[in-house]
Structures are given as structure tokens and as C-alpha cells.
Amino acid sequence: MQAPVVGVLALQGAFALHVRALERLGSVAVEVRTPPELAGVDGLVLPGGESTTMSKLLDANGLFEPVAERLAEGMPALGTCAGMILLAREVLDGRADQRSFGAVDITVRRNAFGRQVDSFEADLEVAGLPEAPVHAVFIRAPVVEDVGPGVEVLAQVDGGRPVACRQGRVLVTSFHPELSPDLRVHELFLRELAA
Ligand code: GLN
DSSP, X not given: OOOXXXXXXXXXXXXXXXXXXXXXXXXXXXXXXXXXXXXXXXXXEEOSSOHHHHHHHHHHTTOHHHHHHHHHTTOOEEEETHHHHHHEEEEESOOTTOOOOOOEXXXXXXXXXXXXXXXXXXXEEETTEEEEEEEEXXXXXXXXXXXXXXXXXXXXXXXXXXXXXXXXXXXXXXXXXXXXXXXXXXXXXXXXHHO
């Protein structure tokens, strides 16, 4: 079997380190900016950055509908921070014209971690990664305010706020796993791709 090709949405934000993380794990990773580039990938990483800008650029590049279609067909995806916002069903405190894919049945609120709104770090127990806690970096991170019945919560902070969730083949994190040398969150996603 040919190795899966992993796309990283590269319209804006922290895409370069995702490409590097995937390559370090032995994957073929390609930057995605156009519909033909999307057509060539088996899964997609939606990075952190600015979800309002990415939403606009997805429309401007004719990528919003093609990505939505691939997600509806079951394409595996990993969304981190702004990427989580883009994959959520509902976005609070967004721009009025901000769009999201609704691939994960969660409601997120942008930039809402209370006094820790700018950035903080935490060691997380992540379901499926029992060996050691995952060191997670949060940067103006979204808060998950509501989780639908089909969503599995993989990690929490503050005794119960979800910061990593999975629904079907889509994995989302409030934090930035590409900023840590620990690549196990990317590995979880690649396991989904291989399945
Ligand atoms: N606050 C950003 C947004 O709303 C997300 C921040 C990030 O991706 N680090 O899109």
C-alpha cells in the first residue's frame, strides 16, 4: 500500500511546523492552498492561526466547499486551535461572516480562557496516550463550551474543560501540538489515516 499523503492547510498561520512534525514521523506532507492540491491528499491538518482570516481565505481560494465535501465523505482531519474553531459546529465570539465546517459537534468560544487568554502551558492526560502526559501549549485558545453526544473528549484542563476531542475520524485540540517535540498527537491522527 502507498503511504498516505497528508495535506496541511497552508493559507495562513502555523502550518510549517505541522509539515515538519509529519515529516519527522515519516509521512509525506504537502501544503494545501488550492482545490487540486486538496484532491491529492488523504487527510488534512487545519493549523492554528486566525480562524477569521482562514475562513475568508478558504472562501477566496474556492476551498471551503471542497474541504466541506471531503469532510462529509469521511476524510480524516486534525484541527489545532484556529483549526479546531474551523471544524466546530458552532463558533461563539466569531466574526459575523466567519464560517465553520461543523465536522465536530462542539460549540467553541474564541479567545476565552479567562485570565489565561494569551497563552499558557499544561501537562495533559490524553486518552489513547497513556505513556506520559502531553505537554500542551495554548495560545489565545478556544474554549469548548458544549459537546454533542457523538463526541469523545480526549483531554481536559481545569477539572473538566475539554481541550482535545474526537468525532469519527476528526481530531481537534485547543492547543498547539506542533510546538512540542512530543509528536504523539500527530501520531494519533496518522493512526486514523492508516485505519
Ligand atoms: N484566537 C485564534 C482564532 O480565533 C486562534 C489562536 C490560535 O490558533 N493560536 O482564530
